[in-house]
Amino acid sequence: MKWKINDVNVKTDARSDGMFPLITNCKEMTHGEILEKYKYQPKIEKRHEQLKTVYGVAPIFLKNITRIEAxxxxxxVAHLVQSLIEREIRINMKKSGMESIPIYPEKRQCASPTTDRVLSLFDDMKCQHLTNDGTLVKTFNPKLNDIQITIxxxxxxxxxTYSQYY
Incomplete structure (x- = not known):
């Protein structure tokens, strides 16, 4: 059995490469507005993806509608808090004239900090209590590094809030 490349099909497929249809039932929007709405979609989907990956949300079976709603x-609320943290940091970066901050490993710069990355900078915060027979002798408060102070x-x-415990 012999095979060969179908040149006609290859040329036809090459002409439509990278094209995709946008289908909607919204008659009030122009084609440009539909495209704008579509381009915003990955930002929303990224938040949902982070629920599964970053925050480890797993599927669960709930029979009660009020539990599903809750x-x-x-x-x-998790999406909202995450968005507000990122918004606050990014707005204040612009106000301060900061194009990026060194929050990646090896102090690499980041122009759009994510909540996950920001919160991970505080993972190692620990307060140590020295006790003797149940009596507190001394408290060792954590020390903030430069990037934590910046954040x-x-x-x-x-x-x-992060460097002193009572």
């Missing part, structure tokens, strides 16, 4: 509300400043949060 869980969806919690997802919504707290961009979020308008007092440094003592």
């Amino acid at each position: 869980l969806l509300f919690i997802y919504f 707290l400043d961009l979020l308008n949060m007092p440094h003592l």
Whole structure:
């Protein structure tokens, strides 16, 4: 059995490479507006993807409609908090004239910090208590590094919130 490339099909496929249809039932929007709405979609889908990957949300079986609604509300609040953290940092970066901040490993720069990356900078925060027979002798408060201080400043949060425990 012999085979050969069908040149006509290859040329036809090459002409439509990279094209995709946008189908909608919305008659009030222009083609340009439909395309704009479509281009915004990955930002929304990225948030949903982060729920599964970053935050480890897994499918669960709920029979009660109020529990389903409550869980969806919690997802919504998680999205909202995540968005607000990123928005606050990015707005204050612009106000401060910062194009990027060194939050990646090896102090590599990041122009659009994500909530996951920002919160991971505080993973190693620990407060140590030295006790003797159940009596507190001394508390060793964590020390903030320069990037943690920068992040707290961009979020308008007092440094003592993370560096001093009572």
